Amino acid sequence: MKRLTPTLAICAVVAGLAVIGLFRSGDTDPPTVAASEPVAASTSTPAAPTGSVITIASFSYSGADSGQPGATITVDNVDGAPHTVTARDGSFDTGLLQPGESGSVTLPTEPGTYEYFCALHPSMVSTITVTG
Numbered sequence: 001m002k003r004l005t006p007t008l009a010i011c012a013v014v015a016g017l018a019v020i021g022l023f024r025s026g027d028t029d030p031p032t033v034a035a036s037e038p039v040a041a042s043t044s045t046p047a048a049p050t051g052s053v054i055t056i057a058s059f060s061y062s063g064a065d066s067g068q069p070g071a072t073i074t075v076d077n078v079d080g081a082p083h084t085v086t087a088r089d090g091s092f093d094t095g096l097l098q099p100g101e102s103g104s105v106t107l108p109t110e111p112g113t114y115e116y117f118c119a120l121h122p123s124m125v126s127t128i129t130v131t132g
């Protein structure tokens with residue numbers, strides 16, 4: 001006759017309790033900051049212009065010819081052939097956009113006028129200006 005002895009007696013498990021994380025509702029420092037340091041301009045959210053679109057049709061570019069630094073420009077290829085928007089200096093590139101396909105590029109942060117072209121049709125050339 002087997003006799004299973006319940007060895008799992010509930011022992012003093014409470015010995016392992018560690019009291020951590022007491023909520024202290026004491027005095028908190030008021031958010032008073034000495035206003036001696038100028039606030040960095042980078043705290044403002046960069047405003048990406050909306051509606052910036054380059055359209056490719058009939059083997060030519062139209063639409064957005066300028067944008068703010070770092071702005072996203074949508075590229076719609078509504079032509080019947082694949083195209084790209086590829087910066088001459090390599091700073092942005094949609095990659096291959098098939099007919100009817102859309103992509104986007106992110107403008108450089110350095111103001112200036114950037115020439116771009118189509119990697120498949122090098123005669124397709126245009127520019128976009130990053131405003132200061």
Ligand SMILES: [Cu+2]
Pocket residue numbers: 082083084118119120121124
């Ligand atoms: Cu092309």
